[in-house]
Amino acid sequence: MPVLNATSRHEVTFRLNGAEQTVRVENRMLLSDVLRHEIGLTGTHVGCEHGVCGACTVQIDGAPARACLVLAAQAQGMEIRTVEALTAETGRLSVLQQAFREHHGLQCGFCTSGILMTLDALLAAEPDASEAVIRDALSGHLCRCTGYEPIVRAALAARDTLRKGGN
Amino acid sequence: MKPARFSFVRPQSRQEILDVLTEHGSDASVIAGGQTLVPMLNMRLAKPKVLIDAARLPDLARIEERDGELRIGCAVRQAQLEQLPNLVTKQPLLARAIPFIGHIQTRARGTVCGSIAHADPSAELPLCLIALQGKVHLRTRRKARTVRAADFFLGMMSTVREPDELIEAVSYPTAAPGTGFAFQEIGRRHGDFAIVAIAAIASREGVSLTVGGIDDIARRFDLGAGQDDGLEDALNDIAWSLNARDDLHASAAYRREITRRLGRQVIHQAKAEAARCQS
Numbered sequence: 001m002p003v004l005n006a007t008s009r010h011e012v013t014f015r016l017n018g019a020e021q022t023v024r025v026e027n028r029m030l031l032s033d034v035l036r037h038e039i040g041l042t043g044t045h046v047g048c049e050h051g052v053c054g055a056c057t058v059q060i061d062g063a064p065a066r067a068c069l070v071l072a073a074q075a076q077g078m079e080i081r082t083v084e085a086l087t088a089e090t091g092r093l094s095v096l097q098q099a100f101r102e103h104h105g106l107q108c109g110f111c112t113s114g115i116l117m118t119l120d121a122l123l124a125a126e127p128d129a130s131e132a133v134i135r136d137a138l139s140g141h142l143c144r145c146t147g148y149e150p151i152v153r154a155a156l157a158a159r160d161t162l163r164k165g166g167n
Numbered sequence: 168m169k170p171a172r173f174s175f176v177r178p179q180s181r182q183e184i185l186d187v188l189t190e191h192g193s194d195a196s197v198i199a200g201g202q203t204l205v206p207m208l209n210m211r212l213a214k215p216k217v218l219i220d221a222a223r224l225p226d227l228a229r230i231e232e233r234d235g236e237l238r239i240g241c242a243v244r245q246a247q248l249e250q251l252p253n254l255v256t257k258q259p260l261l262a263r264a265i266p267f268i269g270h271i272q273t274r275a276r277g278t279v280c281g282s283i284a285h286a287d288p289s290a291e292l293p294l295c296l297i298a299l300q301g302k303v304h305l306r307t308r309r310k311a312r313t314v315r316a317a318d319f320f321l322g323m324m325s326t327v328r329e330p331d332e333l334i335e336a337v338s339y340p341t342a343a344p345g346t347g348f349a350f351q352e353i354g355r356r357h358g359d360f361a362i363v364a365i366a367a368i369a370s371r372e373g374v375s376l377t378v379g380g381i382d383d384i385a386r387r388f389d390l391g392a393g394q395d396d397g398l399e400d401a402l403n404d405i406a407w408s409l410n411a412r413d414d415l416h417a418s419a420a421y422r423r424e425i426t427r428r429l430g431r432q433v434i435h436q437a438k439a440e441a442a443r444c445q446s
Contacts, residue, residue: 050206140270
C-alpha cells in the first residue's frame with residue numbers, strides 16, 4: 001500500500017480545470033495553498049482556513065467544497081475546478097459573472113470566487129433552483145460588504161438568463 | 168494555521184486500514200471527509216503522525232438497507248445520505264436533520280461516520296443515532312464488535328472506540344410504520360453549531376425526546392405517552408437535568424428555555440405525524 005512519508009515532497013496528480021496537473025508537495029499542504037502557491041491560480045481566496053468563511057470554495061468532482069479542508073495528499077485523482085475556469089476566453093465574463101457585475105453582487109471581491117463556484121455548481125445541477133435553495137447554498141459563504149441581497153439578485157438574474165439559453 | 172507534518176497512507180483494502188491502525192494506534196487518525204479533522208489539523212489541535220485515507224475504498228462507501236436498518240459505511244459522505252432516494256420515508260428524522268449539518272459545501276465531503284467518531288455534543292448525526300437508538304460497528308484486525316449508541320458516546324468528543332479500532336459503519340433504524348419524527352435546531356446562524364438541537368419520536372409505544380448542544384453528549388428521555396397533562400413539568404425537569412452552562416453564544420437559562428419551548432413543539436409535531444400515519 002502506498003505510504004507517503006511525512007518529510008518529503010510527493011507527486012500528486014489531479015485534473016484541474018480540464019487539464020491534468022501534477023505537483024510535488026508535502027502531504028500536509030492544503031489544496032488552497034497548492035492552487036495558489038504551487039500552481040499560481042490566485043483566484044481561489046483564503047480566509048479562515050477552517051471551513052467557515054467559504055472564500056476558498058472550489059468544485060471537487062462536481063460539487064462545491066472547501067479547498068482549505070482538503071489536504072494535498074487527498075487530492076490525488078480528484079477533478080477540481082476553480083474560478084479561473086468560469087470564463088470561456090480571456091476578457092469575457094460568464095453569464096454568472098456578468099450578473100454579479102450588473103447587480104453589484106460584489107464590492108471588495110474577496111468572497112466572490114467562492115460564491116461563484118457554489119452558484120455555478122448549483123445552477124448546473126438545478127437550473128430551476130428557487131430563491132430559497134439559492135439562499136441556502138449561499139449560507140455557506142460570508143460576505144461583509146454586500147448584505148447578500150445583491151448577491152441573491154445576481155444569482156436569480158443569472159438563473160433566468162441561463163434558463164433562456166444564455167452562453 | 169497549517170497542519171504539522173504527518174505521513175499519509177493510502178490503504179487498498181479494509182484489512183490494510185486495520186493493519187495500519189494496529190501498528191500505529193493512537194498515533195494514527197483515519198481521514199475520510201476531513202471536514203472536522205482538517206480544521207483540527209490546521210489549528211494543531213490534532214497532530215497525528217499518520218493519516219489513513221479511508222475515502223477511496225468503494226466497499227466502505229455503501230449505504231445498505233437491511234433488517235430494518237440503514238447501514239452506512241465509513242466512507243459514505245453526508246451528501247450521499249442526504250441524496251439517498253426516499254430518505255424522507257426511510258428515515259424522516261435523518262432527512263430533516265441533515266440540512267442543519269454545516270453547509271452543502273461541507274456535506275459534499277464530510278462523512279457520516281466521521282461525525283460519529285468526532286462526537287461533538289452539538290452535532291446532528293450523533294444526536295440522531297442516540298434518538299433512534301442506532302448502533303456503531305467497530306473492527307480491529309482481530310475482532311469486530313457492535314456498540315449501542317447509548318453506550319458508544321462517553322462525553323464531549325469522547326467515545327469507547329479503542330485506538331486500533333475502525334468505525335467501519337453505523338446503523339440507523341429505518342422508520343417503523345405509524346411513527347412520527349420531528350427535528351428542530353437553534354443556532355446563531357444557519358450551519359453554525361447548535362445552541363440547542365432537539366428531536367422527538369412518537370409512536371404507539373410512547374414519545375421520546377433527545378436534546379443536543381447542551382450537555383456533553385446528546386441525551387435521550389422517554390416521556391411515556393407524552394400527554395399534554397404534565398408535559399410542562401416533564402420538559403422543565405429535562406431542561407434542568409442537562410447541566411446547561413453559560414458560554415459566548417447563549418446563557419444556561421436561555422438553553423433551558425429553548426429546551427422547554429422547542430421540546431413542546433417537536434413533541435407536538437411528532438405526535439401529529441404519528442397520528443396521520445396511524446389514521
